[in-house]
Amino acid sequence: MDIKLKPADYRSDIEPTWCPGCGHFGVIAALTKAFSELGLPPENIVSVSGIGCSSRAPLFMKNYSVHTLHGRAIPVAVGIKLANPELTVLVETGDGDMFSIGAGHNPHAARRNIDITVICMDNQIYGLTKNQISPTSREGLYGSLTPYGSIDPPLNPIATMLAYGSTFVAQTYAGNPKHMAYIFEEAIRHKGFSFVNVLSPCPTFNKVDTFKYYKNKTKDINEMGHDPADYEKALELAFHDLDHYYNPDAPVPIGIFYKGIKETYDERMRRVRERYTASGIPTVQELIDACKPKAI
Amino acid sequence: MARFDLTIKIGGEGGEGVISAGDFLTEAAARSGYEVVNFKSFPAEIKGGYAQSTVRISDEKLYSTGDAFDILCCFNGEAYFFNKKHLREGTVLVYDSSDFEPEEHKGVILYPVPLSELAKDVMKAYITKNVIALGVLCGLFDIPSQSIRDSIKARFVRKGEEVISLNYKALELGINYVRENLKKADPYKFPSPRQPKDVVIMEGNQAVAKGAIVAGCKFYAAYPITPATTVGNYIVEDLIKVGGWLYQAEDEIASLGMAIGASFAGVKSMTATSGPGLSLMTEFLSYAGMTETPVVIVDVQRTGPATGMPTKHEQGDLFHAVYGGHGEIPRAVLAPINVEESFYLTVEAFNLAEKYQIPVILLTDASLSLRAEAFPTPKIENIRIENRWIYRKEEDPEGRFKKAGRFLRFALFTEDGITPVGIPGDPEAIHAITGLEHQENSDPRNRPDIRTWQMEKRMNKLEKLLREDAERFYEFDMPYSKADVGVITWGLTGSVTKEAIERLRSKGIKINALYMKLLWPIRKDLIEGFVNSCERIAIPETNWSGQLAKILKAEVGIDAVSFCIYRGEPMIPKEVEDFIDYLINNPEMSAGRLTPSDIYGEKSYGII
Ligand SMILES: Cc1ncc(C[n+]2csc(CCOP(=O)(O)OP(=O)(O)O)c2C)c(N)n1
Ligand code: SF4
Ligand SMILES: [Mg+2]
Numbered sequence: 001m002d003i004k005l006k007p008a009d010y011r012s013d014i015e016p017t018w019c020p021g022c023g024h025f026g027v028i029a030a031l032t033k034a035f036s037e038l039g040l041p042p043e044n045i046v047s048v049s050g051i052g053c054s055s056r057a058p059l060f061m062k063n064y065s066v067h068t069l070h071g072r073a074i075p076v077a078v079g080i081k082l083a084n085p086e087l088t089v090l091v092e093t094g095d096g097d098m099f100s101i102g103a104g105h106n107p108h109a110a111r112r113n114i115d116i117t118v119i120c121m122d123n124q125i126y127g128l129t130k131n132q133i134s135p136t137s138r139e140g141l142y143g144s145l146t147p148y149g150s151i152d153p154p155l156n157p158i159a160t161m162l163a164y165g166s167t168f169v170a171q172t173y174a175g176n177p178k179h180m181a182y183i184f185e186e187a188i189r190h191k192g193f194s195f196v197n198v199l200s201p202c203p204t205f206n207k208v209d210t211f212k213y214y215k216n217k218t219k220d221i222n223e224m225g226h227d228p229a230d231y232e233k234a235l236e237l238a239f240h241d242l243d244h245y246y247n248p249d250a251p252v253p254i255g256i257f258y259k260g261i262k263e264t265y266d267e268r269m270r271r272v273r274e275r276y277t278a279s280g281i282p283t284v285q286e287l288i289d290a291c292k293p294k295a296i
Numbered sequence: 297m298a299r300f301d302l303t304i305k306i307g308g309e310g311g312e313g314v315i316s317a318g319d320f321l322t323e324a325a326a327r328s329g330y331e332v333v334n335f336k337s338f339p340a341e342i343k344g345g346y347a348q349s350t351v352r353i354s355d356e357k358l359y360s361t362g363d364a365f366d367i368l369c370c371f372n373g374e375a376y377f378f379n380k381k382h383l384r385e386g387t388v389l390v391y392d393s394s395d396f397e398p399e400e401h402k403g404v405i406l407y408p409v410p411l412s413e414l415a416k417d418v419m420k421a422y423i424t425k426n427v428i429a430l431g432v433l434c435g436l437f438d439i440p441s442q443s444i445r446d447s448i449k450a451r452f453v454r455k456g457e458e459v460i461s462l463n464y465k466a467l468e469l470g471i472n473y474v475r476e477n478l479k480k481a482d483p484y485k486f487p488s489p490r491q492p493k494d495v496v497i498m499e500g501n502q503a504v505a506k507g508a509i510v511a512g513c514k515f516y517a518a519y520p521i522t523p524a525t526t527v528g529n530y531i532v533e534d535l536i537k538v539g540g541w542l543y544q545a546e547d548e549i550a551s552l553g554m555a556i557g558a559s560f561a562g563v564k565s566m567t568a569t570s571g572p573g574l575s576l577m578t579e580f581l582s583y584a585g586m587t588e589t590p591v592v593i594v595d596v597q598r599t600g601p602a603t604g605m606p607t608k609h610e611q612g613d614l615f616h617a618v619y620g621g622h623g624e625i626p627r628a629v630l631a632p633i634n635v636e637e638s639f640y641l642t643v644e645a646f647n648l649a650e651k652y653q654i655p656v657i658l659l660t661d662a663s664l665s666l667r668a669e670a671f672p673t674p675k676i677e678n679i680r681i682e683n684r685w686i687y688r689k690e691e692d693p694e695g696r697f698k699k700a701g702r703f704l705r706f707a708l709f710t711e712d713g714i715t716p717v718g719i720p721g722d723p724e725a726i727h728a729i730t731g732l733e734h735q736e737n738s739d740p741r742n743r744p745d746i747r748t749w750q751m752e753k754r755m756n757k758l759e760k761l762l763r764e765d766a767e768r769f770y771e772f773d774m775p776y777s778k779a780d781v782g783v784i785t786w787g788l789t790g791s792v793t794k795e796a797i798e799r800l801r802s803k804g805i806k807i808n809a810l811y812m813k814l815l816w817p818i819r820k821d822l823i824e825g826f827v828n829s830c831e832r833i834a835i836p837e838t839n840w841s842g843q844l845a846k847i848l849k850a851e852v853g854i855d856a857v858s859f860c861i862y863r864g865e866p867m868i869p870k871e872v873e874d875f876i877d878y879l880i881n882n883p884e885m886s887a888g889r890l891t892p893s894d895i896y897g898e899k900s901y902g903i904i
Binding site (some may be wrong): 013014041042043044046048051058059062063064065066067068069072074075076077078079080081082083084086087104105107108269272273276277281282283284285287288289291292293294 | 323326327446447450494495496497498502506509510514515517533534536537538539541543545546547549550551553554555556557558559560561562563565579580583670673674675676700702718720721722723726727728729730731732738739740
């Protein structure tokens with residue numbers, strides 16, 4: 001790249017269909033800023049998403065976009081990455097998409113350290129289907145199917161992804177554009193599976209986890225001295241000290257919980273390939289001829 | 297008619313080497329220059345249970361493993377129990393006399409051999425039982441023991457010289473046992489070797505794997521499921537060697553999603569599964585059609601519904617393959633009738649997927665997956681490979697596929713609906729794909745005009761397929777201008793039917809046949825042409841509903857008599873023969889459905 005592209009150059013000409021004040025606007029603004037900072041050519045970026053308000057994000061950006069099925073962004077992204085490891089592959093998803101219907105895919109992409117970046121726009125609600133509780137909704141939240149106030153304890157995305165073996169786990173907040181862009185940049189730069197949970201309020205349906213609620217509540221754990229290499233401490237932070245999912249009065253942690261170095265899946269894949277082809281690459285005809293009944 | 301036609305069936309407990317004994321006989325036949333088909337079945341249990349391998353050898357092209365056997369070799373009493381009703385006058389029974397003694401069977405030639413005792417007491421290795429039995433078969437029927445030795449060596453080369461020489465010894469033991477203890481009392485003899493042909497021996501699932509490699513498949517997403525797993529087993533190392541990869545997914549939803557992702561990235565990709573997996577894949581099937589993403593899905597059908605009988609045969613997923621999924625998508629469904637076609641139709645599945653940018657489903661089944669055949673070695677240079685139309689700026693000087701700087705992945709102006717794909721990495725073809733209805737530049741749209749035109753773009757691709765690529769998948773065998781009966785078949789039942797038809801014709805029955813390898817889309821005119829050449833139409837299928845008959849009724853409007861067997865085992869030629877005979881004897885019947893009970897009496901499941 002001779003001339004660095006500006007963030008706006010990564011935006012498509014489609015106007016987002018999001019409600020005014022939706023947190024997701026900030027997410028794509030920060031994401032395009034990160035692309036620009038990293039100098040990524042748009043043609044080498046593939047943004048993959050599921051279904052949800054959040055999952056529309058790829059369509060608003062200028063890169064290769066794959067808007068898949070509800071909950072299925074990760075498998076499609078894995079297929080893309082393995083087919084062409086040179087591409088920068090992102091998953092742009094929502095709390096429902098990723099932690100409800102698509103939750104079965106997370107552990108496997110994470111533990112195998114597939115080199116993709118997963119950005120979950122966590123509004124603790126189902127936005128697109130108009131106000132149902134999601135796996136990250138706090139107890140007591142009113143959804144259209146839980147008019148009595150949710151009785152479900154929420155899932156902790158940070159702790160979950162740490163346990164699954166994600167080699168990069170961070171949280172950021174849609175009300176903090178600078179922090180978001182910084183975290184996205186780090187996540188994309190990270191070699192291996194990276195997960196970023198973005199607290200991205202849905203002002204239309206979630207009247208509890210709002211920008212107002214988060215204001216002055218977020219605490220940058222790295223500024224507070226947390227070392228991202230410390231996995232044990234990361235777990236502790238996620239589970240206890242700063243778990244605002246269980247303690248609404250606790251500060252809301254943002255920053256990099258964990259960043260570990262581990263060989264990526266495609267690196268390991270390449271090593272296996274080298275082993276298999278060390279003594280030469282057979283022709284396709286030879287692979288067929290291997291089925292002849294051999295006389296010794 | 298064949299001058300030489302011999303069927304040897306080996307039965308015993310799973311894990312006792314029944315299957316490898318059959319494989320070795322198959323190789324012996326191929327090395328001796330003969331046609332050979334081998335049908336194996338495994339027990340559903342991991343260990344134990346009844347396993348069998350039936351090897352049929354002939355000097356002429358074989359379509360099936362026939363109705364029964366000439367020689368039965370029983371490794372235990374259970375194998376005898378399952379097969380004794382097929383012991384006729386003149387058949388041979390070789391059996392493990394240390395395990396059981398058979399009942400009285402008139403005219404059956406018996407060769408008792410204490411297989412287990414010999415293995416345990418003489419060889420001191422029970423695992424050599426199957427090779428001792430092979431030695432016995434060599435001694436009795438002149439099977440070339442050198443070929444068995446070659447097979448032993450090829451099979452055990454990695455296990456070392458000791459294992460090889462142990463097995464050579466076991467083979468000798470069997471041969472000598474015959475010389476010293478048995479007197480030949482039957483007429484069966486392996487034919488003397490003739491000029492060997494240039495053949496390969498493959499199992500059905502192996503043929504699918506090799507076909508995919510030839511087609512240029514570079515990504516395979518797998519989730520284990522019987523009987524499809526072995527497609528992956530067979531392809532994994534070949535794929536790595538040619539620079540591809542097999543990824544074991546977390547479930548079948550993911551496997552099709554991954555295959556679609558890899559295809560979007562520009563790589564030919566596939567997945568293989570069985571009925572339950574196809575059900576899970578159905579949402580993505582719809583998505584592949586909507587986004588015009590080429591992908592191949594192999595469904596090795598097994599007995600359904602639900603978990604059904606996982607190791608058993610059925611042709612029960614045709615409706616699902618043809619009509620399954622929400623909304624309407626363009627798709628093609630192919631089904632091979634034998635192993636050789638499993639190879640070539642896999643290549644064709646990729647070709648159709650690439651050319652038309654559609655999902656293609658290849659339907660095989662549990663029995664075909666385990667059938668081995670010797671067939672002429674495919675020559676790569678004679679196989680046509682199709683690749684998708686990839687956008688290149690230099691080929692589009694007027695910028696027809698660009699508008700306001702956007703790439704028109706779903707342009708509406710090509711006559712046949714096919715439009716070039718853009719591959720990530722190309723700055724000129726940046727675009728999105730989405731399962732939402734979309735306009736030419738991929739943007740989601742709900743407008744009735746755009747919806748109508750995009751539906752037509754997608755669905756009309758099949759019109760071109762019907763024009764250019766359908767006919768070669770219809771195999772007509774129509775010697776009569778007006779046949780008494782016309783048989784339409786698909787899948788494994790097709791190869792069984794071929795044999796039945798030879799027999800029926802030799803009895804003087806005028807019978808035409810159509811073997812459909814492309815089950816969707818359907819060439820109405822070709823079906824009608826065939827139907828007009830016959831008084832009545834008969835469709836044998838191994839499913840409950842008569843699914844092909846129903847599809848042809850719906851799509852072409854023809855009446856047919858279905859013959860439906862749904863016991864989990866394939867039809868045998870004799871049953872197809874009896875079905876047609878039944879129709880000849882009931883001239884008033886020209887539509888409807890028959891089951892074994894109609895032909896053989898109440899509660900019948902057929903005559904296997
Ligand atoms: C298979 C399937 N089931 C249900 C839906 C309906 N659906 C669309 S989006 C959605 C929830 C999205 O929630 P989330 O991922 O949190 O995204 P948000 O809209 O909150 O950004 C649901 C249930 C669907 N599209 N597909
Ligand atoms: S419903 Fe909520 S999540 Fe969806 S666009 Fe509106 S504010 Fe954003
Ligand atoms: Mg949400």
